Every structure is written in C-alpha cells, then in structure tokens.
Amino acid sequence: MKILLITKRVPFPPNSGYPIVVYNTMKGLLQLGADITLFSLNPSKGKIDIEEISDPVFEQIKYHTVDLDTDVNVWSAFFNIFTNQSYNISRFYSEEAANQLENILRENVFDIIQFEGLFVVPYLDIVKANSNAKLIYRAHNIEFTMWERLAHSETFLLRRRYLAFLAQRLKAYETEQINRFHQIFAISEPDRQSILRFGCEVPMTVFPVAIDLERYKVDKSKTSFPTLFHLGAMDWRPNQEGLEWFLDDIWPDIEKLNKDLRFYIAGKNMQKHFFEYDSDNLIVEGEVFDAVDFMNSKAIMIVPLISGTGMRVKIIEGMAMKKCIIATTTAAEGINCKHGYDILIADSADEFYRSILQCIINPKRWVEIGENARKTVETDHGVYLISAKMLEIYQQLINA
Numbered sequence: 001m002k003i004l005l006i007t008k009r010v011p012f013p014p015n016s017g018y019p020i021v022v023y024n025t026m027k028g029l030l031q032l033g034a035d036i037t038l039f040s041l042n043p044s045k046g047k048i049d050i051e052e053i054s055d056p057v058f059e060q061i062k063y064h065t066v067d068l069d070t071d072v073n074v075w076s077a078f079f080n081i082f083t084n085q086s087y088n089i090s091r092f093y094s095e096e097a098a099n100q101l102e103n104i105l106r107e108n109v110f111d112i113i114q115f116e117g118l119f120v121v122p123y124l125d126i127v128k129a130n131s132n133a134k135l136i137y138r139a140h141n142i143e144f145t146m147w148e149r150l151a152h153s154e155t156f157l158l159r160r161r162y163l164a165f166l167a168q169r170l171k172a173y174e175t176e177q178i179n180r181f182h183q184i185f186a187i188s189e190p191d192r193q194s195i196l197r198f199g200c201e202v203p204m205t206v207f208p209v210a211i212d213l214e215r216y217k218v219d220k221s222k223t224s225f226p227t228l229f230h231l232g233a234m235d236w237r238p239n240q241e242g243l244e245w246f247l248d249d250i251w252p253d254i255e256k257l258n259k260d261l262r263f264y265i266a267g268k269n270m271q272k273h274f275f276e277y278d279s280d281n282l283i284v285e286g287e288v289f290d291a292v293d294f295m296n297s298k299a300i301m302i303v304p305l306i307s308g309t310g311m312r313v314k315i316i317e318g319m320a321m322k323k324c325i326i327a328t329t330t331a332a333e334g335i336n337c338k339h340g341y342d343i344l345i346a347d348s349a350d351e352f353y354r355s356i357l358q359c360i361i362n363p364k365r366w367v368e369i370g371e372n373a374r375k376t377v378e379t380d381h382g383v384y385l386i387s388a389k390m391l392e393i394y395q396q397l398i399n400a
Helices: 017-031 074-080 095-107 118-130 143-153 157-180 189-197 237-254 272-277 291-296 313-320 349-361 363-380 383-399
Strands: 002-007 035-043 062-068 112-116 134-139 183-186 204-206 227-231 262-266 282-286 300-303 324-327
Touching: 002 017, 002 118, 017 035, 017 112, 017 313, 017 383, 035 095, 062 095, 095 118, 112 118, 112 383, 118 134, 118 157, 134 157, 134 383, 143 157, 143 237, 183 189, 183 383, 189 204, 227 237, 227 291, 237 262, 237 272, 237 349, 262 291, 272 282, 291 313, 300 313, 300 349, 313 324, 313 363, 324 349, 324 363, 349 363
Parallel strands: 002 035, 002 112, 035 062, 112 134, 134 183, 183 204, 227 262, 227 300, 262 282, 300 324
Antiparallel strands: none
8 A cells, every 4th residue: 555644844853742643653564564654744834854764664755855954034924914724734745845755756656645734634635636545634733723822811912812713724624624535543532622623624543652562661660759740842832831830930839748749841942041940950951862861860859831732642652651740731631531530631730630649649650650551551551452543434435
C-alpha cells in the first residue's frame, strides 16, 4: 500500500507533540509493510536541516521538503483583514510547495493521502486535481477552539478582539473543509464530537496518540524526590500562559511546603522571561537533550494548561514513564484517564496545592498513580495496535 503523508513541519526529530504523532504513525505503518512517502513543509521557525537527520524511520521512507517562511508579518496580517482568508492558514501555502507536490502526484500513484492537520489542507485542491487516492484528514486539534480560548483569556481589549477575529476565520475554514475528505481521523472523543457538530457527514474514527512503549523504560533508582517538573514546547502560547499562571499564582505557596522541593522547567524554545523565575528551588533548564531521561529523573509532572485542544502527547509520555501527573481538565481532555486512579486533576490553585501536598506527604500515592498510568497507556496508546487499526481503515477505503 502506497501512502503519502503531508505535514506542516518535518517530523524529525520526534521531540514534541506533532512530530511524535506523525513519526509513530510512520514507524507503525512501516512495520506493517506500507510504502510511505513524506511531503513536509519546512517552516523558517524551527527549520530542520534534512542532511543532519539520522534515524532508521527516515531511512525507510521517500521524502520531499519545501522551505517556507511562516513568520507573522504585521503588514500582511493587517491587509489579510480585508480578505476572506484565514491568516493562520494562508501563511502555510506557497506556490513552490504546490508545484512540487503536483510533480510528486504526477510521477506517483498513491492509495492513501493523509493530511496531517489543518495547516496543510490548502493543498487539498492540488491533490484532488492530480490524484485518485483516498483522502484522509487527521485533526490533531480543533484549531479555532484554541484561539477562542486564547481570546477569552486575553485582558488587552484590542488583542482580544483580534484573537477572536482569527478564531472566527479559522472556524469558517475548518468547517468548510471537513466534508471534502473520504475519512476523518480525530485524535480524541471530545474532538470527534466537536467535528460532528461542524456538520461532518463523512466517516470518522478516533485514533489517539500512539507511542512506542519500548522507548519508555523506567529506572526508579534515578528518580529524585521530592521533585516537580513541567515539560513542553515553550513557543506554544497555551503552554506559556498555563505555566505563567502556575508560577505566579500557585508556586509561591507550593515552594513553602518542603525546603528540599525542587521544580524543574524544561522545553524547547524557552522564552526569555521564564529564566527570570529561576531560583534555588526553581530550575529553568530550557531544552533538554533527552526528554525520556529528564522525565525519568523527576517524580511529579505538572501540566497547568488553561487553553488548547487535542491530546497532550507529553502527558501520554509521562504516563508511559509512570509519572504521577497533576493536570487541568483541559490538559487531560480526550485521554482515557480517571482522577485519583491514573492522574490527578486540578483546575484551581487550591486543587494544585492539595494534590501536590498529598503526593509529598504520602510518596506511595504518586507511585501508585504512576503505575496505573503506565497500564492505561499500554491499553490505549501502543503504536503497533493503533497502526494495525489504521491500516484496516485504509484497506476498507480502497476496497469500497
């Protein structure tokens, strides 16, 4: 089976949510005998040097990349207001990428073409004009919902109105495109319900985040306690605002619980102002070389997300590493977890305080929750189980 994946960024190395999802999809499908071609945009922000990629998955696929400048430009953002296009979406389209994709489609016949997220959907018309493949849209997030939440939490009036405007444009685009595919893959049940409310009339299946469990090996002898940690891409605004809330409103009280307590903050593209929080008990590490080793060395994972949609890959990874995760309802959205069993849910400063205190006073508590978390991941998120089910859907579409 010949499959073309179209992605908004190069999914190597798999060091954050979107790349991990795409990478593990390829890894699982390759093991099942699929022939995979990857067409990736390579945005200037976070640009990947293809020549430096050294990965066994990369060596098994055919790949094509196009460099793209997606940086926000004040003037183009302003003039976009007077068009009927979504500025968030239009930044990911270029004639060069469209022409290269068209050439690939003319030279190859694919059975399945999968669009990984909303930001590559502008290339749908090119695909439809040059291929008879079955077309799949995988919704990594409900994009406009995230922008609506950002607008709602913004205090500066002018910025709030502009964020609401962007959300409205995104919603119009997202709902217009949804029925132009043969199949939809939602990443969680809440997202599936949201897509149904858009008026979705095509078949839809939930495929949660898949991870290779063999990669997540736990060595408790290297785990220090009492330690808290936060790990996530720090150029993503929901991560920034959630962490700022925790540091400003929650951490000052948490810090007094135990003089030996340490809170470690890590993630790529760490914003400069977070380093100002650095102290004896709060260590801002920035990007870490090995996220799995980092997680293994700490005890309790903090995810104070207050906006954002989809499924948080870092929570799935933390669960695989037997971490006790204390997260907001928003952060845990879509994950088949249960408060008090394999995760602790906290939506207020007081709830975070009580959950962290509970874990510090009773270390067996966080260990038990971590053990249960690993069991949940093994049941719901194994890469080969999910890939096999995905391949079944592909085959059904081709046979239809």
